Amino acid sequence: MRNAGKILFAVAAAVSLAACVPNQEPTSYPPGGGPTYPAPNPATGASSSAQAAPSSGQQHECTADDITVTGAFGSKPTVTIPDTCSAPTKLLSKDLTPGTGAAAKAGSALQMNYDLVTWSDKRDQQNSFSGQPFSFTLGQGTVIPGWDQGLVGIKQGGRRLLVVPPDLGYGSAAQGTIKPNETLVFVVDAVGVTG
Secondary structure (H helix, E strand, O other), X not given: OHHHHHHHHHHHHHHHHHHHHHHHOOOOOOOOOOOOOOOOOHHHOOOOOOOOOOOHHHOOEOXXXXXXXXXXXXXXXXXXXXXXXXXOOXXXXXXXXXXXXXXXXXXXXXXXXXXXXXXXXXXXXXEOOOOOOEEEEOOOOOOOHHHHHHOOOOEEOOEEEEEEOHHHOOOOOOEOOEOOOOOEEEEEEEEEEEO
């Protein structure tokens, strides 16, 4: 009986001490802010919950500015898709290099080099930079709607980032290694714009 009392006392003391351990560690998080996901890196001084990325269930949609593209016109680009925001649901377009001359419109003959990266797996799927440019007439429905809409206004010598949601890309159909309902990220170079 005496031993039982000693064991209960020892267990209660251990539980009390264990409850205190987390409060003994220094923290870089602001009071009441708590860690967010992903947790801010204390080395960078990012301690405000407003600077941290939201959880995956509450991520904001990416903008064209969230996607990083490196490389100059005429060379195969490197595309980096962030993990800190979700795939856009609307067509995004951003001129990376402006180009010169007449702006492309419906009926313009275009010669384009392109690189395609899929959003879900961040995989470089296709590119034409090592071969011949892809030729088509804008607005004729011979390419995905994201190209017919997103390339209006591009000028010869221009490089443009296009982020194409599934409804303006391949939709629910798989295309080789491209999954159904995939968001497509293109970097396109306008090698030629006529008409």
